[in-house]
């Protein structure tokens with residue numbers, strides 16, 4: 443396993459890039475820890491595959507370097523880097539048995555047969571493939587075939603990292619959930635460096651120690667699931683993580699407050715930026731407090747709807763011209779005529795040009 447370092451890394455598919463939009467991957471310097479599970483999360487076209495291919499060695503970046511344990515591997519092939527990859531669709535040998543498929547990457551590297559057997563059985567057990575070991579792969583379901591593909595990635599213990607590129611796309615939703623948990627267990631047991639690409643926030647948040655959120659070629663935040671939820675550094679993170687995402691309100695600034703449609707929201711003793719840009723105030727539905735008018739710091743609103751979500755309620759409220767969501771417990775009463783909201787200082791975020799400034 444290896445520490446992975448990105449040193450002023452960037453990539454453009456244009457021959458002569460001149461502006462930020464020309465880059466599929468914008469300038470990135472970062473270190474990823476040995477033995478951790480990472481997810482690369484973002485919508486289609488944000489640059490996930492570009493970064494993954496640079497890490498694996500399928501793509502040479504137009505700028506910067508990639509280092510494994512301090513060694514420059516920017517121009518090394520996937521084999522030279524010792525990377526295992528699991529793709530969206532199963533990559534297996536149909537005519538081989540499940541056992542032979544799992545053993546293949548090890549036998550290919552002349553691993554002693556006793557070690558091959560031990561490792562194949564371990565991985566088969568972890569992925570619930572033990573009963574299928576003697577079966578030919580072609581007879582199996584697409585789910586089982588993808589499990590073999592994952593097993594072939596996991597079977598080698600000497601790899602620098604295992605990369606998963608949307609590996610659960612072909613798997614049915616229930617098995618998806620089970621496999622994600624299995625991968626997590628395998629990670630905890632073997633402490634392999636794993637990098638998992640997905641556009642699904644649930645997949646990323648349940649799998650990874652750290653999630654890298656990508657947007658328009660930029661890595662806008664790298665953080666634990668909790669950090670992404672509690673302190674989104676970019677409005678896109680606020681919007682993309684969470685269901686529903688963060689409430690965002692365009693605002694102007696006073697000395698100690700933000701003005702949203704002429705309504706003052708206190709920012710207390712927070713340092714307020716003095717230079718311009720597009721300012722927005724953000725608060726997650728989970729942190730917006732619904733109360734009654736007249737209580738301290740409460741701003742009157744109109745409740746326009748309530749959705750019962752089973753374990754919680756989601757209230758829709760109007761503040762000036764803004765529509766906001768507030769997540770409430772099942773038991774909480776919703777004031778009919780004198781509703782008001784409170785913005786707890788800790789959870790009220792100020793963004794300038796989409797970036798957190800306070």
Ligand SMILES: Nc1ncnc2c1ncn2[C@@H]1O[C@H](COP(=O)(O)OP(=O)(O)OP(=O)(O)O)[C@@H](O)[C@H]1O
Pocket residue numbers: 455466484485486487488489490491492493641
């Ligand atoms: N070979 C290529 N030549 C030119 N442009 C490319 C090439 N590959 C990707 N791009 C462009 O680079 C940007 C990032 O693409 P990339 O495939 O890395 O995104 P992604 O997040 O992996 O998307 P998806 O989830 O759809 O695979 C996109 O605008 C894409 O059109």
